[in-house]
Amino acid sequence: MIDHLADITGVSPYDGGEPLEGRARDLYRKTHQTIKRVTNDIDTRFHFNTAIAAVMELVNEIMQFVNAESIKDDISWAVIRESVEATVVLLSPVAPHITEELWRRLGHEGNLIEVPWPVFCENALTTDTMLVVLQVNGKVRSKIEVPASYDEKQIEEFALKDKRVRNFISDKQVKKVIVVKKKLVNVVV
Numbered sequence: 001m002i003d004h005l006a007d008i009t010g011v012s013p014y015d016g017g018e019p020l021e022g023r024a025r026d027l028y029r030k031t032h033q034t035i036k037r038v039t040n041d042i043d044t045r046f047h048f049n050t051a052i053a054a055v056m057e058l059v060n061e062i063m064q065f066v067n068a069e070s071i072k073d074d075i076s077w078a079v080i081r082e083s084v085e086a087t088v089v090l091l092s093p094v095a096p097h098i099t100e101e102l103w104r105r106l107g108h109e110g111n112l113i114e115v116p117w118p119v120f121c122e123n124a125l126t127t128d129t130m131l132v133v134l135q136v137n138g139k140v141r142s143k144i145e146v147p148a149s150y151d152e153k154q155i156e157e158f159a160l161k162d163k164r165v166r167n168f169i170s171d172k173q174v175k176k177v178i179v180v181k182k183k184l185v186n187v188v189v
Contacts, residue, residue, distance in 0.1 A: 004066060004080075009107045011074050013082035016121060024079045027065050031083045032124035034058040038090045039117070048094060055090050058083060081106075086118045134159050135186040136168040152179040159185040 014020075020028055034054050041051040062083050071077060085106060092099040092112050103112040127148050132155055134142040142164040146155055156177050159165060165187060172189040179185050 007077050008081045011077045013085055014078040023065050024076045028079050029124050030061045031086050032120040035118045035120040089118055133184045134165050141168050
């Protein structure tokens with residue numbers, strides 16, 4: 001990230017004003033999922049190890065975004081800056097000295113201890129699609145992405161049209177289709 005310090009410090013953190021697309025939207029979502037998870041892990045459960053693991057996942061996501069493409073637009077750098085700043089603040093209870101140094105490198109004057117804890121944006125956590133696991137007689141046979149707006153009946157119909165599920169069903173009679181919380185469909189033949 002040090003190679004891109006000038007790019008990051010050259011923009012303000014993303015404020016949610018402009019709509020995001022593609023990888024920038026995914027990084028924004030991951031940032032707010034991480035804020036929610038770390039807040040819960042530290043605040044209510046006192047699980048610092050899982051909080052650090054969540055921050056590590058976010059750092060990996062940031063690095064993949066930066067390394068995946070040549071970023072030319074300021075909005076992407078703003079999303080990256082928001083993610084990096086959130087990372088620094090989320091790590092501050094565990095590593096106060098190094099995070100204070102990182103905070104200064106990001107161009108901030110004040111002390112990190114005075115910065116309020118980040119708050120996750122509920123709207124950022126919503127997804128357009130969801131992953132549904134498809135089973136035939138209790139064994140995983142496929143996975144599909146469906147629009148998040150689908151209800152259980154639509155998910156069931158979509159699952160029964162899946163090519164791999166059709167192959168396992170072949171000419172057998174479907175006895176029952178069980179949809180579990182929009183996450184899993186089990187076809188019993």
